[in-house]
Amino acid sequence: MSQVVPGVHIPDYGASLTSTIYIRGLGSRMENPALGLYVDDIPILDKNAYDFDWLGMQSATLLRGPQGTLYGRNSMGGVLLLRTPSASGRDGIQGLAEVGTAGSFRLGLASETGHQYLSAGLRHTDGYFTNIHTGRPADPYWGGGIHWRWDKAGSEKLSLSNSLHLNYSDEGGFAYGRYLDGEIQPVDYNDEGSYRRLSAIDGFKVQRRGAAINLNSVTSLQLLADRMRMDQDYTPESIFTLEQKQRSIAVAQEVVISPAKPFRHWKPQTGFFCFGKAKRMAAPVFFKEDGIRTLILDNANRNIPENLGYLDITEKEFPVDSDFGIYSWNAALYHQSAWEMSRWILTAGLRLDYGGDGMSYDSQALIHYRFVPNMSVDKSFETSYIGNLRQHSFQILPKISILYVIPLTGGLDRLTPYGNISKGFRAGGFNTQIFSDILQGLMMNGMMAGLGVHLDHSYASVGAEHTRYRPEEAWNYEIGLRYRHGSVFNGEINAYHIDCRNQQLTVFPPGKSTGRMMTNAGRSWSRGIEMELDYHRGDFQSHLSYSWCNARFREYNDGNNDYAGKRVPYVPEHSYYLGGGYRFHIANHQLAASADFRGAGPVRWNEDNSISSPVSLTIGGMVSVAFDHFNLYLRGENLGEGRSPTFYFKSVGNEFFALSRPRRISIGVDFKL
Amino acid sequence: MKSKSLLAILLVAAVSCGKDGSLTTDQPSSAEAGYVGTMTVEYLGEAFDNENISVKFTPSESGTTADITIYQIKFVPQMPVTIDVTIPSVTVSAASGTISFSGDNIVPWALGGEMPRYLVTGLSGRIEGKEISFSLSFGDYPTRFSGREQVQE
Numbered sequence: 089m090s091q092v093v094p095g096v097h098i099p100d101y102g103a104s105l106t107s108t109i110y111i112r113g114l115g116s117r118m119e120n121p122a123l124g125l126y127v128d129d130i131p132i133l134d135k136n137a138y139d140f141d142w143l144g145m146q147s148a149t150l151l152r153g154p155q156g157t158l159y160g161r162n163s164m165g166g167v168l169l170l171r172t173p174s175a176s177g178r179d180g181i182q183g184l185a186e187v188g189t190a191g192s193f194r195l196g197l198a199s200e201t202g203h204q205y206l207s208a209g210l211r212h213t214d215g216y217f218t219n220i221h222t223g224r225p226a227d228p229y230w231g232g233g234i235h236w237r238w239d240k241a242g243s244e245k246l247s248l249s250n251s252l253h254l255n256y257s258d259e260g261g262f263a264y265g266r267y268l269d270g271e272i273q274p275v276d277y278n279d280e281g282s283y284r285r286l287s288a289i290d291g292f293k294v295q296r297r298g299a300a301i302n303l304n305s306v307t308s309l310q311l312l313a314d315r316m317r318m319d320q321d322y323t324p325e326s327i328f329t330l331e332q333k334q335r336s337i338a339v340a341q342e343v344v345i346s347p348a349k350p351f352r353h354w355k356p357q358t359g360f361f362c363f364g365k366a367k368r369m370a371a372p373v374f375f376k377e378d379g380i381r382t383l384i385l386d387n388a389n390r391n392i393p394e395n396l397g398y399l400d401i402t403e404k405e406f407p408v409d410s411d412f413g414i415y416s417w418n419a420a421l422y423h424q425s426a427w428e429m430s431r432w433i434l435t436a437g438l439r440l441d442y443g444g445d446g447m448s449y450d451s452q453a454l455i456h457y458r459f460v461p462n463m464s465v466d467k468s469f470e471t472s473y474i475g476n477l478r479q480h481s482f483q484i485l486p487k488i489s490i491l492y493v494i495p496l497t498g499g500l501d502r503l504t505p506y507g508n509i510s511k512g513f514r515a516g517g518f519n520t521q522i523f524s525d526i527l528q529g530l531m532m533n534g535m536m537a538g539l540g541v542h543l544d545h546s547y548a549s550v551g552a553e554h555t556r557y558r559p560e561e562a563w564n565y566e567i568g569l570r571y572r573h574g575s576v577f578n579g580e581i582n583a584y585h586i587d588c589r590n591q592q593l594t595v596f597p598p599g600k601s602t603g604r605m606m607t608n609a610g611r612s613w614s615r616g617i618e619m620e621l622d623y624h625r626g627d628f629q630s631h632l633s634y635s636w637c638n639a640r641f642r643e644y645n646d647g648n649n650d651y652a653g654k655r656v657p658y659v660p661e662h663s664y665y666l667g668g669g670y671r672f673h674i675a676n677h678q679l680a681a682s683a684d685f686r687g688a689g690p691v692r693w694n695e696d697n698s699i700s701s702p703v704s705l706t707i708g709g710m711v712s713v714a715f716d717h718f719n720l721y722l723r724g725e726n727l728g729e730g731r732s733p734t735f736y737f738k739s740v741g742n743e744f745f746a747l748s749r750p751r752r753i754s755i756g757v758d759f760k761l
Numbered sequence: 762m763k764s765k766s767l768l769a770i771l772l773v774a775a776v777s778c779g780k781d782g783s784l785t786t787d788q789p790s791s792a793e794a795g796y797v798g799t800m801t802v803e804y805l806g807e808a809f810d811n812e813n814i815s816v817k818f819t820p821s822e823s824g825t826t827a828d829i830t831i832y833q834i835k836f837v838p839q840m841p842v843t844i845d846v847t848i849p850s851v852t853v854s855a856a857s858g859t860i861s862f863s864g865d866n867i868v869p870w871a872l873g874g875e876m877p878r879y880l881v882t883g884l885s886g887r888i889e890g891k892e893i894s895f896s897l898s899f900g901d902y903p904t905r906f907s908g909r910e911q912v913q914e
Contacts, residue, residue, distance in 0.1 A: 392842060396871075396872060396876075397872060459872045459873040459874065462873050462875060463873040463874045538873075539844075540873075541842050541843075544841050544843075545841075
């Protein structure tokens with residue numbers, strides 16, 4: 089979907105945990121997403137569950153721009169609506185088997201019986217990047233999923249359906265190479281990088297058609313358990329690692345009512361949505377030998393005159409344990425009406441959205457230290473940081489759009505200019521990752537105080553009350569033009585301006601902390617033009633899309649620098665897609681060939697825009713032969729072997745990049761019996 | 762919160778009854794007392810003032826010696842930290858309402874242990890009423906302090 093849909097950029101990096109999506113200059117690699125995801129009308133409430141395996145998808149619809157009125161939180165950039173296959177009434181079996189480069193393979197089997205559709209899939213790859221420190225692939229992947237869908241029309245007045253998704257993955261990841269002297273080095277780190285996840289999502293849908301109103305209800309239960317291990321310094325040195333385990337449960341309910349008999353000119357719908365989510369997270373940071381020296385002792389001893397001696401910590405490694413209980417909830421009431429008046433269609437809606445978050449935290453650390461040469465016996469220092477935080481917010485999310493249909497003559501179809509104004513928001517939250525920095529500061533201050541040493545500037549930079557951040561809000565102003573010529577030609581061009589306020593950005597906390605934390609640090613705007621064309625005639629079809637996005641900070645001071653006027657990082661200025669295919673008929677068989685070209689860039693990777701990469705171009709293609717009950721296919725991705733940067737970050741003063749995956753070739757067969 | 766009672770402990774000469782029943786102040790105090798004042802350290806021939814320095818005077822049970830703890834002192838202005846230093850077992854004597862104390866070649870305590878580098882020499886001082894003053898050398902750093910009894914709210 090990246091680049092195929094103009095304005096959407098989904099960099100391929102990290103692991104399934106980090107499914108970052110940028111859309112119209114909005115997005116985040118951390119915390120709450122800017123794009124909402126719905127699978128079979130089930131809102132996916134945990135970003136960690138966004139990236140999952142499936143076997144076939146019936147449809148995917150992307151709504152661009154803030155969709156806050158109908159979809160609420162985290163739909164600030166848009167909403168992706170996925171629909172999985174359901175029973176079609178023809179019992180049978182479908183399957184898929186595929187092998188490819190990097191030891192990859194994919195297997196899938198689907199069965200359709202009566203009202204039920206059951207599918208299962210398994211995917212593996214040995215990995216595309218080698219960690220030169222271990223000599224092993226950094227990003228192997230094993231994953232699989234089961235999908236069960238049951239649809240039944242109980243009567244003319246009642247339809248029931250259930251959609252269940254189970255997913256498991258066990259993978260490496262975080263294939264990041266250090267950026268040194270303008271070159272991206274190979275992946276080279278010593279500690280484990282892995283991610284393991286089990287998720288279960290079930291949604292039960294009731295459609296009740298009454299005499300006066302129709303009622304749609306979706307009830308969902310979402311469970312997720314995962315564990316991430318990460319070498320946080322991504323170097324061969326033993327500095328520090330993170331192990332993060334989460335267990336979450338969420339329940340969501342949405343009810344939408346609309347008139348049973350549509351009015352001639354008025355189409356209203358009214359809905360109620362609520363959810364509750366609870367999560368337990370344990371996230372110990374292990375400070376290892378090199379980390380104790382460089383992150384703690386060097387910082388502490390830098391302030392002690394050499395002639396007095398130096399501080400030493402006895403442990404070779406020690407954990408800073410952090411346990412969190414995080415809950416969030418939300419309740420919303422919304423209404424949207426569309427009025428059709430001759431060729432005009434006016435749509436207006438409003439959502440009242442009230443929600444909150446809370447967090448309990450319990451961070452602990454125990455170390456032994458001595459001041460050399462004064463102390464001959466170790467002294468112990470134990471610190472704990474325990475408390476609760478909570479916050480809530482109320483959002484009013486309006487939307488108004490107007491559309492005019494112009495019928496065309498002379499064999500042409502219709503032209504539809506439109507304009508809309510809408511608001512969306514991204515939920516607030518808490519910086520859990522900064523707690524190890526807080527404990528680090530408390531430890532250094534505590535040890536110093538125990539020695540009778542007092543720093544002119546204390547290490548502890550922030551308290552827990554500063555770890556919360558509020559919702560980010562965006563107003564979208566958009567005008568566009570659609571052209572439709574039957575099923576042959578469709579085209580659309582639009583221009584937008586988004587004003588983003590209370591933007592959730594990372595800043596350096598005041599003081600000497602080495603960490604960064606998210607806060608509502610600024611404002612930005614993004615302006616852009618998006619265009620897409622579809623042409624389909626006979627056995628030929630093609631798709632062209634282009635996006636230009638200029639996203640800049642209006643206000644952003646990270647505590648060290650002012651970035652007002654700079655481009656928002658990670659957002660490609662241009663993105664392109666050109667794809668086309670043709671189907672040949674040979675005897676009773678069909679031979680199909682297709683190719684696609686994708687490009688994105690230039691991308692500014694840091695806030696001061698000093699590091700950027702040019703437009704990247706990738707080429708893909710596919711050839712398939714269709715027989716009566718099966719297809720054979722050969723598919724290639726990134727055939728030009730372009731190795732463009734997909735992600736950039738800094739850790740412990742070092743810079744790192746992730747690169748796009750290399751050329752991938754796969755051959756497979758799918759069948760239907 | 763520190764208790765008022767602790768804060769109210771002031772340095773007074775120990776009181777005893779003479780044969781004629783009159784009060785004398787010949788015995789040193791056994792009470793701990795705190796002072797706040799200015800400590801001046803000479804560094805490269807320049808005098809460098811540490812303002813608002815706290816000093817705790819802690820007599821031993823016998824009252825003949827005392828520990829003097831100086832809080833958050835800098836020996837040179839460029840030091841990015843201040844340190845707490847304790848001068849142990851200072852000799853104490855009392856006469857006519859004045860407590861005198863002195864010491865020489867005392868190894869102070871700081872940073873969790875002994876600090877021979879800052880060997881205390883030529884310590885001489887006295888407590889008179891609510892005032893304290895003393896001078897000494899911390900190794901190569903001639904130092905003097907004068908302060909007043911600390912009254913905390």
